[in-house]
Amino acid sequence: MRKMNLNSYIKSSRAFLYIIILSAMVQNAYGWKFLVCGDSRGNSSSQQVNTNIVSELAHAATNEAPAFILCPGDLVYSSTPSAFAEWRNAMAPAYNAGIPVYPVMGNHELGDPTAFTNAFGADIPDNGPPGEINRTYAIGGPNALILALDTYVNAHRVNQEWIDSIIATNIHPHVFAIGHEPAFKVLHTDTLDDYPANRDAFWRCLANANASAYFCGHDHFFDHSTMDDGDGNSSNDIQQYIVGTGGAPLYGDGLYDGINSTWTPQRITHEVQYGYTVIEINDMDVTITWKHRIAPGVYEATSDIYERQVQMQRPIISIKKMSTNVVLHITRLTPNTSNTVERCSDLKDTFWLPVTIFNTQSNNYEYLTPVSSDRQFYKVKSR
Numbered sequence: 152m153r154k155m156n157l158n159s160y161i162k163s164s165r166a167f168l169y170i171i172i173l174s175a176m177v178q179n180a181y182g183w184k185f186l187v188c189g190d191s192r193g194n195s196s197s198q199q200v201n202t203n204i205v206s207e208l209a210h211a212a213t214n215e216a217p218a219f220i221l222c223p224g225d226l227v228y229s230s231t232p233s234a235f236a237e238w239r240n241a242m243a244p245a246y247n248a249g250i251p252v253y254p255v256m257g258n259h260e261l262g263d264p265t266a267f268t269n270a271f272g273a274d275i276p277d278n279g280p281p282g283e284i285n286r287t288y289a290i291g292g293p294n295a296l297i298l299a300l301d302t303y304v305n306a307h308r309v310n311q312e313w314i315d316s317i318i319a320t321n322i323h324p325h326v327f328a329i330g331h332e333p334a335f336k337v338l339h340t341d342t343l344d345d346y347p348a349n350r351d352a353f354w355r356c357l358a359n360a361n362a363s364a365y366f367c368g369h370d371h372f373f374d375h376s377t378m379d380d381g382d383g384n385s386s387n388d389i390q391q392y393i394v395g396t397g398g399a400p401l402y403g404d405g406l407y408d409g410i411n412s413t414w415t416p417q418r419i420t421h422e423v424q425y426g427y428t429v430i431e432i433n434d435m436d437v438t439i440t441w442k443h444r445i446a447p448g449v450y451e452a453t454s455d456i457y458e459r460q461v462q463m464q465r466p467i468i469s470i471k472k473m474s475t476n477v478v479l480h481i482t483r484l485t486p487n488t489s490n491t492v493e494r495c496s497d498l499k500d501t502f503w504l505p506v507t508i509f510n511t512q513s514n515n516y517e518y519l520t521p522v523s524s525d526r527q528f529y530k531v532k533s534r
């Protein structure tokens with residue numbers, strides 16, 4: 152009797168163990184967060200870092216237990232090994248907790264880019280374009296792609312060719328980007344709108360990738376604005392978050408009076424205070440919260456909470472009929488999975504004939520197939 156009970160206990164323990172493991176995996180994939188906060192520099196070469204605020208933020212950030220922390224530039228006043236050592240020392244709580252910290256360069260790091268890459272290169276993935284290693288790179292979360300972009304290898308521009316190549320093989324539903332300079336001007340006039348055609352291409356690329364937000368600094372305040380693309384659908388408008396709130400001397404306000412092309416900036420929140428943004432991802436939901444400093448060492452969530460449910464985009468087929476063939480150009484595919492093209496000649500048919508089954512490393516695919524009747528319908532299944 153006692154033995155049976157023991158067996159039964161072992162069986163139920165094993166079942167319980169499986170449930171726990173499954174639950175841990177689900178938690179890992181579905182509920183996670185990262186933080187963004189930039190511009191922590193001091194005001195002179197003798198005061199390189201606002202260590203008081205950086206230390207506060209490092210403690211607050213560590214208590215959030217994020218997957219990683221992103222810092223969009225101007226960490227220190229001037230780019231020297233000792234200044235970066237001072238910054239890393241102030242960020243010690245995060246480093247000691249094993250939380251990766253990923254910075255990109257600001258204009259205050261331009262004096263000596265090598266000092267920056269020496270200080271942070273070991274932490275930064277070497278997956279960027281040639282000539283921009285440790286300056287431009289991609290970070291993958293459980294279900295997100297984050298593009299960390301240098302805006303100074305070519306001043307006031309991002310490396311669009313590299314971004315396009317990364318987006319083309321992205322498998323994650325959530326996409327974000329960070330860079331030092333705002334894409335749309337508020338206070339500083341030296342922003343990505345200095346090259347409007349490049350900025351427009353960048354912003355359209357983010358929109359096509361279903362991105363939620365671009366995080367930047369340069370202006371020393373918090374500014375959250377949504378960039379209305381004028382299509383009457385606010386759910387596809389990308390948010391610009393200026394988070395130059397890491398300790399640098401705070402600035403007065405500005406206007407969105409740069410070159411905005413076809414977008415209409417709509418301000419959600421502007422605040423002149425230190426703090427950081429928390430990006431929480433739960434399956435297809437993203438929540439971005441601005442947390443500001445209300446007392447020394449005390450950071451609290453504000454009412455600026457942006458919520459969005461990312462929709463999986465359906466593949467699109469464009470069909471070009473040649474004399475004896477049709478060319479199917481398929482976009483928005485999920486790379487690395489089994490995709491199927493099927494056809495029928497009458498939509499009332501319940502049977503669709505498989506035309507091709509393919510794997511692709513890209514989210515684009517082109518397929519040539521013979522014309523088999525005057526009227527054909529095609530559909531693609533992608534997962």
Ligand SMILES: [Ca+2]
Nearest residue numbers: 380384385388
């Ligand atoms: Ca829109």
